[in-house]
Amino acid sequence: MVKDISVVPEVHFLEQVLERIAQGELRVPKFQRPFLWRPEQMLQLFDSMERGYPMGSLLIWETTMPLESLDTIGGRRIPPAPEGAKVAYVLDGHQRLSTLFGVLHRSADAPRSARQEDWMWWVYRPLVRSEHDGVRYRHWKSGEPAPSHFLPMRSVLGTLDFLEYARTLSDVSHSREEADRLTKESERIAKRVKNYKVSVVRMEGGTLQQAIEVFSRINSSGQKMRPDQMVSALTYGTIGSETLSDKMEEIKGRIAASGFGEIPIMTIFQTVLALSGEEDVQRDTSWETMARKVQGQLMTAVEDTDLILQQVVEFLRQEVQVPLARLVPYNIQIMLLAVFFHFSDKVEAEQRVKLRHWFWTTSLAGTFAGSTTTQVRNFITEMKAFARGEGGLSYSAERARSFPERFDLRSARVRAYLLWDLQTFPDRKNLDGGTANVLEQLATAHSETYRHVITQSGVPGASSPANRIVMTTPPGVSIRQALIRLAEDGRTDILDSHGVSLASIEHLKSDEFTEFILVRQQELAARERQFIESLGIKSADKEVGEADIDTE
Template structure:
C-alpha cells in the first residue's frame, strides 16, 4: 500500500476516512428465507448511495431459474457497522421498517439488484393485485407443466386479467397460507384434470427448492466506509466489479437528504432520455461530470483519492454537468444530425463535447465549424477506438485549450492531438453491419441524413429516426434473407423500415416501386433494383454498396477529411 501511496503522492483510503480501525471479514451461508427475513425486519438495508434498481425483466427471471436449478447466484457482500448510513425506505415498492432499537444495521454493498428482485417478488402481498403499469415487473410466476424449457419456466404477467391457473405466483412460495390458497384455487379450476396432481407436486418442488436455497454471504465487520468500498472495488459479482461512479458516489455521500452522486447522474441521464435522445450509459455521464469538475484523469484514477478531491464540489459539478450535457446534446441533434445517443460513434465524443459546452456555452462560428469537423473525422478515423488514461487526459487538455481559445485550429496541426486532422484518415465503408462498430454508427448517421424519410406503399411518409426510436435494432430490416450470400451482412442489405407483419423489406421495395409515390431515393440505383427483381441478390447488394460508398465518400470529402485509400474495410468492433 505504501508504494501505491507514494506513486499517487496522496494518502490511501485509511487516512482518507480518518480511522485506523481494521475491517474484519465473516463468510457465511444462509438460507434464502433467513437472508430475506433480515430485510423484512429492517436489519439488512440498502444504502442510498447505491444506484437505483436497473435490472431488466429477463435478468430477474433468470435469477429465479438459477435458484430453482440450484445454480450459484454469486456472493452477497454486506457491511455490518454501527455507523448510521441513510438507506432506502422502500425496496421494490415495499416499505422497510426502521432498524430495531439497540441493534446495528447491516448494509448491502454488492447484491442490491439480486436482493431487490428476490425480496420485492417473494414478499409481495396478494393485496397488491391488480397489477398496475408500474409494478408488473415484481409479479413473477412459475409456469407449471412447461417441462424443462428455460425460456418459459418463469414469466412476468403484465395483463389486467388474472393469469392462467397453472401460473404459480412466486410471492406464495415462502408463505404456507398463500401457497395453500393457490392450491385450492387450482383445484377449483382444474381439479378434474388428469394432470392436476402433477402440477401440485411440481409446485411443491418449486417452493421447496426456493425455500431451501442457500445464499453465500460475506459480511465486512467494522471499519469505515472507505475501507468497505475498497473491499467492494476488488470483489467481482458475475464478472462485474464495483463501477467507478459507485465508488466515488459512496465515498462522497454525506447523507442529510441529498442525492448520492450516482443517483444525481442517473437523474440527469433519465431527463435526457425522456426528451427523446435515448439512454446514455452511466459511465459516460460520470466521466463527463469529472471533466466538468476540472479532473483530467477520468478513466483509471485512484477512486478513493479522486473522492477526496471531489469533496465539496459534487453539488456544483452536478448542476454544471446537467446544463452542459443539454447543450452538447442539442449540438449533436441540431447541428450534426445525431438523433439518438446510441448512434454516437464514441462515448468519449459526448464526454468531450459536454466539457466544451461547459467552458464555452456560446461558441463562435469558427469553433462550431471545427467541432463539426472534429466529430466526423474522429468518428471515421477511429480516433477513440483504444483510449487509455494517457490519451484520454491529452484529449481533455486539447478540448480545454480549444474551448478557452488558447489555441486555434492551425496551432493544433502537427501536435499529434485530436485536432490534428491532417493525421487522421477516414476508415473505408464498412463491409459488415454491426452496431458495436463506431464506423457503422458513423455510416448510419450519414445515411439518416441522406435518406431521412420513408414512404409506405400507401403514400404515407414517416421518419426513419422515429422508426429506430420505436423499434430499436428491429428497425434495420434485411432486404435479402438468402442464406450463404458472401455479402449478406453488408450494410447495403439493410433498410430502416417500420415493422409490418407479413411484409418483408424485399416486398416493401417491390410494392413501393410500383406505387404512385414511387421508390424515392434510398440509395438503390435502378440497375440494382432490376437485379433484385431478377433474384440476383448478391450483385444487388454489391451495386447498392458501391452507390452508398460513393455518396458517403462525397460527404467525407465535403467535411475536409482525408478519404480512405480502399473501397471497403472491416467493421471493427470498437465500442468503448
C-alpha cells in the first residue's frame, strides 16, 4: 500500500544542505529541466544572500524508490546515492542549488578560462567597496588569477581554503591596517554564507507520479518550463530510462548531423504529439491532462517521429529543394508534412506534386502567420484526411504576398524568396570566376552571406533583397566596385550567375544607388513572379510589399 504524501517544513543551514549534495544524498531527478540560469542571475543570488534576503523555499521529496538522477550538479560530479538509504530529490530549487553548490564547492583545480562554461562557476566578492556598485559580486572571465582583493566564494565554506586566502591578503596588502580591513570584510562575508538558513519543505511518501505532478504545478509559474520539458517531466518513466527531452535531443542531433541543420525542439515536440494522435499541439495549458492522454502512445510516437522526420527532410531537400532547416518558412510545415507521411499508407506521385504545390503556396501566401490553436488543429485534421485519400488541401485560393521590400530573415516571405533565389541562381561565381559555396556560408553565417551592394546609410530601398549579393571579394574591394569591374571586363557570365543586369550596373557607375536597387528589384520580382505563376499560384496585386515578421 502506497503511503500518502506528508509535508514537513524545516529550516537548515545552507552549508548542511550543500553537504548532502556532496555526499550524494540530495539529488536532482532527470525529469528536471537542465541548468538554465544566466550568469547575472547567479550573481544576484549571492548578493541577495549577503543582504539577508530570503531565497525562497526548497522542495524535496524523500523516498526509497530508485530514481534516475543527475550525476553532476553545478558542473561538479557527485557520488552515487547511498545504497538502500532514503534519498532526497529536489523538486523545486534546482537552479538555486546548482548555483550554490557549483560555486561554493568548486575545487581549486577546476578549469579556468575565457569560456562561459568555465568562468560562470568562478564567483568573487570584491572586498574594496569602490570595486562594486549595485550587485556586489563578479565573475572573473579569464584563465588568469583574479585580483588578490577578490574573495573567491569557493573558499568561504572550507576552513583551510579560507585561511590560505587570508594569508594571501596579508602578503599582498600595502599595510597591516589594509590587511586587517580586508580580512575582516572577508570574514564577515564568509560568516554570512555559513550562517545562512534555508527553508526546506520535505515531502515523504506518495508515488513518483504524484511527485512529478507536484513538480509540474510548481513550475507553472516563475521561470516557466517549455511545454516539451513539462510533458517530458509528466511522462517520466513511461518511455524507458531516457526522458522525452533526451530522445527529442537525439532526433534533433541526428537531423543536424545530416547537413540539414537543426529543427527546433518545439517542432519535434509538436510532431511527437501529432503522431501520438493529439491535435491540440499548440495548447499551452493543462499539460497534466495532455500528458495523461498521450503517454501510452509516446514511445511509439517518438520512434515514428525519428523515422518520419527523415522522410520529411528528404522530401524537402529532393522535391522542394529546401537545403537547410533554417530556410523553411514555417516550422509548422515540417510538422504537417510529418503528419502526412505518418498517416499515409502509400504516397502517390500525385500527392507529392500537390504537397510541393502546398508548400510553395503556404510559404508565399503567409498561410500560417499567427495561426491560432484552432487553426492548427484544423490544419492537422485536413492533412490527415489528405494522407488517407479522404480529402484535399484547402489552399488553392491563396494569393502570394508581394515581393518583400525588406531583407529580414524573420519573415517567412523572405525565406520563401531565398528558396526561389537559391534555385534560380544555383551556380554563383565570385569575382575570380570560382564558384561561391552559398549553402556552406548560409549554414554558418546566415544573413551575413547576402552582402550589401550599397552600404551608404540613408539610401532609399537599401534594405531590399535587391541590394544583396552572395560574392566573395578581395580585401579593399567592395561588392559595388566588383560589379562595375565585371561589367567593364565584359564578364556577363558572372553577373548573370547573380541575376545582375548590365542595365542596373549603369546606375551604379553613375552613383545612382536608388535607381540601381529599383531596377534590380523590378527584374528579380518579375522573374520570381514567373516562377510563382508557373506553379499555378496567383501572384500579388502589388509588386513590392512589406516583409511581415511572421509568428507561428
